Amino acid sequence: MHPGRYQGRGTEMMPINARITRIVDETPSTKTFFLGLTLDGKPGQFVMVWIRGVDDIPMSLSYPDAITVQKVGDATSALFKLRKGDSVRIRGPIGNGFTLSGKSILLIAGGVGAAPLAPLAEEAKGKKIKVKTLLGAKTGDELLFVKRYRSAGDLQTATDDGSEGYKGPVTELLDGLDLREYDQIYSCGPEKMMSRVLEVAKGANMASKTQFSLQRYIKCGMGICGTCCIDPSGLRVCVDGPVFSGETLVDSEFGRYARDASGRKVRL
């Protein structure tokens, strides 16, 4: 993997029109949109979704042919208004995606961060890799893809309000685990959660065996504009990421700040 290259190069797809074939209500705040086409993507890769007349936004693949969206603002609200038969324009898959390795893996997912990790769990299971998942959300009914994680392996849940599973941050479940039992640790979710995962992994000398999927403001999604570059490496989240090894993220902006649409730094 050469970080300087656009990973999608060569196989890069021109945008295509995708007609929504099915919409599934996953939790009160998230829906899955099946796109009626199979993107040749791997878990952790994303697509740029153009909601016509509104915006073009990054969404991870939650299935080979679907995205799972949390409603947070303009574009996601517009997406929520679409019905079966409506269409969006899709470009992707983009980015590097997770690299699956080892015989036993640990996943730590928070909120809609569970979307890109669920297909990874399933791929791992298919390859007879042992999967353990720690899944967190604000409330029990916001826990995403519980069934998928459970059928892929062992699942422990945590909620902020204690309505299901452990009451407290999902990262506190790490205290009960021996990280050395896992060959690779994958995480996606709120950045404070992920940076805690990295801290714990670092403490166990396992930073190099962690992979995180980052969220940064993505504009062009082609590695040209520079909006999503992270300090101090200057790597582009859109094409050099969005998945980075914990080793790359140690002593970086990760967990501390990000930039908004104008480029201003915002504390996390």
Next chain:
Amino acid sequence: MDLTTDVGGLKLKNPTILAAGILGTGAASLKRVVQHGAGAVVTKSTGVSPREGHPGPVLIKTEHGFLNAMGLPNPSYHEFVRELEMAKGDVPVIASIFGSDAREFEEVALGLSKASPDAFELNLSCPHAEGYGATLGTDPRKVKEIAKTVKNAVDVPVWVKLPPLANIAEVGLAAQEGGADAVVAINTIPAMAIDVESGYPILGNKVGGLSGAAIKPVALRCVYELCAALNIDVIGVGGISSWKDAIEFIMAGATAIEIGSAVHDDINVFRNISKGIMQFLEKRRCTLDGIRGVAQK
């Protein structure tokens, strides 16, 4: 073989420069481009107040090149000045700035001067931000006034970046009269694309600017005419992705070249172009000065 180039008041290790608005939002990515061989880097254009830019899509790839309408997103010079300070290092860093009139240009230039950029590049050429860029750059009087105002305000070289125009030499002369140390040509060409499924213009801003291989012949003609008409250095930009493209611009008379869209295929494009130029010159047993402007017949 030595590729050292004196251009617009700066000394560069090689004549490849990162173009404005490409990987230029932060110090870290500018430095990464330097690691990939750029002889100098130009920052993203900065203005007086923060702008989030246009809604997406802001950049699309067509069969014939890239279309963008970023909308000049920037955190304002108040915040960017710190980033600029950190960007300074092994190669010259040129601050690209924009404003709606001479006073705004002056304000931004003075604000960023605290970080001691090696030069300023005045964006008088962005085609898709109402009241900025090309709105000013098509008017020779305004170009001269803005160049003169910034030149008087700062003590580093001032470059003026021009839009593709039929009368580009006239506007270039205005920049020269205003005291510019170099002109940079060209910015993107006004353009658009329409989604046939829905009838929507694809860019969030509906119209934007074309860049990449498709605009090279247009840029080359602009550079050719500027070089014939001006005494100051001309920096070529538009569709350059290989050493051959670069040599063409230098033969047209360009002193140095800027590279934008081509980082999409390979961020190492700067090193590759330098290497290619070097091999070309060695084979020909000549120098950059020896081939510069040979097409001006």
